Amino acid sequence: MDTLGHLLHGFSVTLQPHNLFYCFLGVFGGTLVGVLPGLGPQSAIVLLLPAAVYLEPVTAIIMLAGVYYGSMYGGSTTSILVNIPGEGASVVTCIDGHQMALQGRAGPALGIAAFGSFIAGTFGLILLTIAGGPIADFALRFGPPEYFALMCLALVILINLSGSSLQKGLISALAGLFLGSIGLDLVTGEPRFTMGMPVLYDGLGLIPVIMGLYGVAEVLINVEQGLTRTINHGKIKNLFPSSDDWRASAAPIARGTLLGSLLGTLPGAGVVLASFLSYTLERRLSKTPERFGHGAIEGVAGPESANNAAAQCGFIPLLSLGIPANVATALLLGAFVILGIQPSPTLISTHPDLFWGTVASMYVGNAMLLILNLPLIGLWVQILRVPYAMLFPGVLLFGLIGVYMVNTNIAEVWIMIFFGIVGYVMKKADYEFAPMVLALVISPIFENAFRQSLILSGGSFSIFFTQPLACFLMLCAAIALVLQLVPQIRQVTAKLEG
Numbered sequence: 001m002d003t004l005g006h007l008l009h010g011f012s013v014t015l016q017p018h019n020l021f022y023c024f025l026g027v028f029g030g031t032l033v034g035v036l037p038g039l040g041p042q043s044a045i046v047l048l049l050p051a052a053v054y055l056e057p058v059t060a061i062i063m064l065a066g067v068y069y070g071s072m073y074g075g076s077t078t079s080i081l082v083n084i085p086g087e088g089a090s091v092v093t094c095i096d097g098h099q100m101a102l103q104g105r106a107g108p109a110l111g112i113a114a115f116g117s118f119i120a121g122t123f124g125l126i127l128l129t130i131a132g133g134p135i136a137d138f139a140l141r142f143g144p145p146e147y148f149a150l151m152c153l154a155l156v157i158l159i160n161l162s163g164s165s166l167q168k169g170l171i172s173a174l175a176g177l178f179l180g181s182i183g184l185d186l187v188t189g190e191p192r193f194t195m196g197m198p199v200l201y202d203g204l205g206l207i208p209v210i211m212g213l214y215g216v217a218e219v220l221i222n223v224e225q226g227l228t229r230t231i232n233h234g235k236i237k238n239l240f241p242s243s244d245d246w247r248a249s250a251a252p253i254a255r256g257t258l259l260g261s262l263l264g265t266l267p268g269a270g271v272v273l274a275s276f277l278s279y280t281l282e283r284r285l286s287k288t289p290e291r292f293g294h295g296a297i298e299g300v301a302g303p304e305s306a307n308n309a310a311a312q313c314g315f316i317p318l319l320s321l322g323i324p325a326n327v328a329t330a331l332l333l334g335a336f337v338i339l340g341i342q343p344s345p346t347l348i349s350t351h352p353d354l355f356w357g358t359v360a361s362m363y364v365g366n367a368m369l370l371i372l373n374l375p376l377i378g379l380w381v382q383i384l385r386v387p388y389a390m391l392f393p394g395v396l397l398f399g400l401i402g403v404y405m406v407n408t409n410i411a412e413v414w415i416m417i418f419f420g421i422v423g424y425v426m427k428k429a430d431y432e433f434a435p436m437v438l439a440l441v442i443s444p445i446f447e448n449a450f451r452q453s454l455i456l457s458g459g460s461f462s463i464f465f466t467q468p469l470a471c472f473l474m475l476c477a478a479i480a481l482v483l484q485l486v487p488q489i490r491q492v493t494a495k496l497e498g
Contacts, residue, residue, distance in 0.1 A: 007129055010356030014364055019059050019357065026063040027365045030070020031372065035078050041071035041328045042214045049207050049335060050403060057339045058354045062361040064335050068328050069121065069311045069362065072271065073369045076113040076304050077377070080106055092279045096292060096299030103295050108241045110377060112249050112297055113304040115241070118370045120257040120305035124312030125362050127261050131316055144452035145463050149473035151446045154323045156477045159435050159484075166484045172426070173435035179204055180443020187451065199411040206334045208403045208416040209440065213433045214331075215399040216420025219392045221427050241297075249301035252282050256305030263306075264313030271307040271314070278306035312362060319343055319355060322445070330438045337441065 013019060033044040044067045052060035080097035093113065100109040142150070159169030182193045183203030194200040241249065259281065260274040282302040283292045292299050317323040322343035324330035336343050341351060348355045403416045423433060439446075457463035465471045 003129060006352070006356050007360060009352070010358075010360030011363075013058060013353050013357035014062065014360040019062055019361065020364070022055070022059050022063040023066050023361045023365050024368055026066020027070035027073075027368050028372065030067040030072075031074035031077075031369065031376075033067070034071035034074020034076075041068045042210075042331060043218060044071065045328060045331045045335070046207075046211050046214045047399060049210075049331075049338065050401075052335060053338060057336075057341055057351075058357045060335065060339060061332070061354060061358050064332055065315070065358055065362065066365045068332065069308070069365065070369060071328075072121075072308045072311045073114065073117050073373055075307075076117070076300070077110065077373075080109045080113065080300070092275045092303040093300055095279070096294070096296045099293070099295035100297065100300070105295065105297075108245050108297065109300050111241045111374065112245060112301045114370060114373045116249065116253045116256070116301045116305040117308040118366055119253055120260060120309035121312050121366045121369075122363070123257045124261050124264065124309040125359065125366065127265075127313055128316050128319075128362075129359055131265075131320075141469065143467070144449040144456065145467045145470035146473065148446065148449040148453055149464060149470040149477070150321065150323060151442050151449065153473050153477040153480070154442070155435065155439060156480045166481075166488060168429075168431050169435050172431050172433070173439045176436035176439025177443050177446065179209070179436070180440045181447065186444065186448055197411070199409060199415075203444075204440070205412050205415065206338060206441065208412040209419050210331060210334065210437060211399045211403050212416040212419025212421075213423040213426075213437065216396065216416065217423025217427060217433075219396055220420065220424045223392055245297055248297050252278075252298040252302035253305045255281060255285075256302040257309045260306035260309030260311075261313045264310030265316045271310040274306040274310035275303035278302040315358070315362075319347060319358070322347075324438060324441075330441055334437075334441045342445075 014023065029044055029048070030041060033041065045064055048064060048067060052064060055063070076093050076097065079093035080101050097109045097113070100106060155173050159166065159173055178193075180203070182200055184190065184201055185192055191201060256274075256278040259278050260271070263274040263277070264271070279292075279299055279302060282298045283289050286292065286296070286298065314324075314329050318329045318333060320343075322333065324333045333343060341347070341354065399416065400413060404410065404413050426433065426436075453463050454460075463470070464474055
């Protein structure tokens with residue numbers, strides 16, 4: 001069956017009433033958490049993970065994927081109207097989007113963000129449809145050494161782009177690898193680091209850990225810091241951009257789409273980097289760069305297109321290789337694992353309904369988002385007025401109920417609370433969660449590939465360098481590590497010379 005036939009099969013899966021309902025639920029919920037500052041896709045995915053356990057795998061993934069790319073749409077609303085990004089990828093949108101709102105042009109800013117997001121997201125989906133299969137076919141050549149090297153590369157890239165220092169990123173990743181080793185040994189079956197607690201024999205539950213880090217800890221940090229919001233009370237009109245707005249935005253949308261599509265396929269690059277680079281590119285290419293920062297519509301169109309294209313293309317390494325492109329897709333990888341499915345090059349052949357159903361659901365979800373976002377602007381404005389004193393206790397309550405309901409085990413609630421405290425301390429000390437979460441998710445695969453490789457080589461580490469593809473990936477990981485070390489070495493040298 002050719003690609004078009006596979007995609008049509010995917011639509012037959014997606015258009016089943018219950019899958020269509022959960023697709024709508026996902027994109028609506030994603031838009032909602034994108035609108036609300038302080039939440040973001042990670043929190044929403046974490047909150048829905050316990051419920052996803054009770055759904056069919058394809059239905060659960062359709063819903064959780066909708067939350068992820070839906071939040072990219074919603075994040076622009078709060079950036080433009082309130083000047084507070086709903087999630088990291090919308091930080092750049094604040095710069096010119098809010099200035100347009102102050103000038104009475106909130107409507108065109110919101111409109112071009114929605115249309116640009118739809119165009120870029122659709123292009124990213126076409127790329128996913130075309131490229132997913134060939135990438136998976138190529139990755140079928142991977143054996144244990146190649147998988148181990150690929151995991152090393154993914155970890156190093158994510159550490160480099162997580163926003164923290166290399167040392168802190170490494171510490172976080174190593175902590176995640178250690179946490180992933182808790183439980184019964186994969187080969188011998190002996191308990192490791194369980195402290196005699198039966199709840200740890202199957203390893204640390206992913207849901208209570210990430211619920212603690214991204215739910216409890218984020219609530220504690222946001223409540224401590226507080227956010228002041230000034231809602232734009234003016235009437236929002238002209239949501240459909242004028243012909244002049246389209247002429248100014250067409251090229252930035254095209255460039256942002258291409259840039260986001262490229263960066264989205266790279267593990268670790270993600271949507272935030274895409275939006276920042278798109279804004280920088282548009283400012284440099286503009287004949288009037290002085291307008292940027294004062295309400296240039298190109299500063300909204302480019303970054304919003306880039307982050308949505310990157311969000312869609314982030315599913316290429318996730319579904320084809322089992323490698324998450326960023327934190328949110330790392331949580332989606334965790335959802336696959338919880339549902340008993342390992343994303344890998346064989347996913348297309350072993351779970352065609354899941355792969356093509358998810359891809360097709362994104363086409364449907366993007367259309368839903370375009371239809372939803374513009375008419376519901378008034379509703380999003382009202383939701384922005386929800387006080388944090390009411391919002392965050394609800395997040396904690398759903399988290400507690402969700403974690404307990406997965407296995408009806410009170411010990412996992414205590415694990416969630418423990419990691420909430422750990423996450424709070426990490427945030428205060430400027431440690432990122434991303435390397436820890438990714439390392440925790442891939443730790444069993446990482447360890448298994450490492451041990452299988454050593455068994456194949458009779459205990460020789462040379463296997464990682466004698467296999468051409470594994471050697472290439474290890475070399476890429478080493479280069480990425482060195483590139484991060486160079487500026488830090490220069491800083492230390494400068495201090496010593498000073």
